[in-house]
Amino acid sequence: MKNIAILIWSLGGGGAEKVAGQLSIQLEKFYNVILMVLNPEINVYESGGKIISIAPTAGNTIEENILREKEKNKIDVAISFLDDMNDLNIRTRRKELVIISQHSTLSAVPMFDMDRLSGKWKNYKFADYIVTVSEGIKYDLIHSLDMGEVPVSAIYNYADTDIIRRKMEESPESDIAEFIKDSKVILNVGRLAPQKNQIGLIDQFGKLAEKHREVKLVIVGSGELHEKILEHIQERKLQDKVFLLPYCANPFPYYKMADVFAFSSDFEGLGNVLLEAMAVGLPIVSTDCFAGPRELLDDEWQEYSCVREYKICKRGILVEKIQTDHDDYVKALERLLYDKKLRAEIAENERIYMDEYSNEQKTRQWIDIIENACIRNTFVPSKASLEDIPDTNVIIYGAGKIGKDVYEQLWKHKNIIGFAVSDSDGNPGTINGIKVDVIEHYIEYTETATVVLGLRDIFHEEIYRKLKELGFQKIVRSF
Structure with missing residues (x-):
């Protein structure tokens, strides 16, 4: 049974908080559910699963507590609500799937909030899935942000x-x-x-x-x-x-x-x-x-x-x-x-x-997203932070703009031994003095190198399968 975390500031009132509580009740029927909140004592809404505190403690920030609880509870999927918690969910991801829930129309947010939140929204493209509460928000989100290849679905709120x-x-x-x-x-x-x-x-x-x-x-x-x-x-x-x-x-x-x-x-x-x-x-x-x-x-x-x-x-x-x-x-x-x-x-x-408004249908939609994202994640590597990538033997798969961007983020910190490509057509030979070669010529590094994917998300599954077939053990997406 999968371990599902639901991250929300509290259950102390508000539309998103109510949905988080209702979702925890429904998902508890199918998964182990852990509700992560700042104050477990404030419970205006009913909820399911186990409630734990992620409030800052002496020496530990909220972010550090989320990361610790995710690891401690072996979370498979982390679902978050509201902008700030969505950002924390993305920043604390390791191997788990990250699903964020968007409850507001980005283009309508007042300017004084826009300045504070715009940096957090830029991280949304690093989520595995985004769920909006209406078709209008879905449309607005897709047209307001560079979402990359992140899938977005609309699921209406529960209503009893x-x-x-x-x-x-x-x-x-x-x-x-x-x-x-x-x-x-x-x-x-x-x-x-x-x-x-x-x-x-x-x-x-x-x-x-x-x-x-x-x-x-x-x-x-x-x-x-x-x-x-x-x-x-x-x-x-x-x-x-x-x-x-x-x-x-x-x-x-x-x-x-x-x-x-x-x-x-x-x-x-x-x-x-x-x-x-x-x-x-x-x-x-x-x-x-x-x-x-x-x-x-x-x-x-x-x-x-x-x-x-x-x-x-x-x-x-x-x-x-x-x-x-x-x-x-x-x-x-x-x-x-x-x-x-x-x-x-x-x-x-x-x-x-x-x-005719069916809560069961809403739950099925959530379960479909969780299960399909998990299936997709089986064939697509997790995203990695800089700290996750070993210092030695790094291969960047991709010699285009994204691959070069990955290089700019890594070259000061990691030992990059080469760029890998699928075929030799148009091969520039070197980039910044580092060789560019077909991936088959790096076979000797299958057990010792980390391959960082430096190409568009749409190609990740195909390349990931190819690398696995060649025997590469450590494959990650760029952060």
Whole structure:
């Protein structure tokens, strides 16, 4: 049975953290699962497998602790979530497969984060596989980064429809019955952060409330903008119209109380709360933020087809991103609140979609990626760091640009005895005074030399098989 590591900062709240916990539960049925987190005591979400701490200790960094735990637990496959942990997963790889999960649209990340993260994203091409949570993120990732030959697949997040519907019938943690009495209720659930744009939503709601006195807005969430949002509600004199509730483990009773779900994010991965709203048949108005909403609310995803004004979709209404100079979001809310027939059609389509939404299918997709990557890795050598390569007898396979780049990284530190090529056609003879020859002329070094592949990934499997047939023992990919 394979040993699978899942690396995440914590299980203390957030979409990626929730997916990591759910994935560990599903994979535990088939593998030995080890969850590596900074603080094992923070567990908002259920999880499977064994939880261990990788928090920095006296004399040991997080990176060193990850490396130690990978070796100690003989990890075969390491799956990581979120940018910083993805980078650590790649940097601590040895012989295990590295699969990274991308939950955000790279091109939409604010500039102040872009500067910090761009260096980490460049390492993504050294992963064995990348899983995104939506087709939009997959498209954006491929077109934003040089991914080399790394395969990328989209797997939607887990959603426990039956559990959501059951929890919806429980009593809410806060009694808002009096606040929403005789009202049409708009619900927003999410972290209070700039990305989620609750301030823009409040502004749009304020315009709606001027026309319709019976509307109320309930926001459920905690986060860095809590005080700023409270101040904004007061500035807009909407204290009797907007109710701000803290994060709670079971927000689903509030879904039952609402008439419309309002999603206001500027950018997203998928949008777990959209799946939750659809599970209970709560009609949705959502900003069209490239990845996530447009895939869930409609049956087709098209790149660069951003909605202008608003679009009525099969499972909700998509609206252009919230701006102060237009009222499209207000019009969409108004349409869904007061068009009973449209609201019923969308609610029914949402329920049908979620009835067919299969967690088992998501798990099979993950298992297929793990097993296929393992099969592929059987015939492709692992990537090596500089320290992994012995100082003596190094052969660089490839005399083109990549082979020369490998040489530039190695020549000061290793004893390079030659460049190897598949045939003599176009052979330059030497590179920087080092001979270039067909690989068969290096047979005497099969047991003593390390062959570093200095060519495109697409050729690795073919050359690796050839080297193994010739008897070479130590073969690695360039780092």
